[in-house]
Amino acid sequence: MTIAVVILFFLGLLSINSGLMQGIVSGTGVNRDLPIYCVDRPDKTISFSFDAAWGNEDTSTLIDILNKYNIKTTFFVVGSWVDKFPDSVRQLSTAGH
Template identity: 50%
Template sequence: MKFLKHNVYVWSESDARKLPIYCVDTKKKVLSLTFDVAWGNEDMKEILEILKKEDVVATFFFCGDWIRRFPEDVKCVSKAGHDIGNHGDRHKYMTKLSDQEQQEEIRGADDKVKGLLGMSMDLFRPPYGDYDSRVIKNAEKMGYYSIQWSIDSLDWQEPQPEDLIKKVCEHKKLAPGGIILMHTGTKCTKKALPQIIRKLKEQGYTFVPISKLIYRKHYRINPEGKQMLFYQ
């Protein structure tokens, strides 16, 4: 067991396997709602209105190409107080790229956000959830925490809203510290989102963005991807 950058502990027999954060070990009944943003922008305004009405701060992972096409929407997300995360520059499968290409993908989106908002990001979600140890290492070298999810809504499959609500609110991995994956640019997400939020609130959950959920130091990541404080 070795210390890595950001004081990360990884439970492994060797230093070869690196893991992203799938969920967080916490006794607080909190969840993080996250959106991957790489397709259209036709539902962004409505999603932001829903989040405002429900008093939920979420995390948006932006693809660099999307930032280039819809800069005003990115500004709206930031102005509303949501987390701005990195989803790669051109939404490529990261494991198929060289180390240099991986870093270029991360840097491309990072540079666009810096130019647009004057801020740096430190949350990275590999497109398609595609990662290996190299991807995590390269993101880490660039000051990023790699974020996956524990609750996959599968909204990109365009299920009926009631099926999407059930998928999330009755998910077998629904638990404190969970990270929910959703997408913008779908037909069903905006329809199901209000009920998802309300039903989870009825179960006693509150919502925090990833920046408020994860630990920044003195932590380790277990084999299931749960981030845990090392000193408890």
């Protein structure tokens, strides 16, 4: 009985959450661009992205690996990271990311 109550509780949370999200997205009356999560392509292509918001210990190694395999990617960097690691930002830019 306890397991059934727990399952029903979580199912209720899921239905409430999906209803709230639908209201937030569609109920505002404002058209806005949403993130792209998937794109249909005839070729087999994937996209990489990295978030740079903490240390840069592995940034040079990561750039070397990406260069070795001729992979271009997107790095999302926060302002404090840019301020703290300007040389890494230049490395990313020079490498074409």
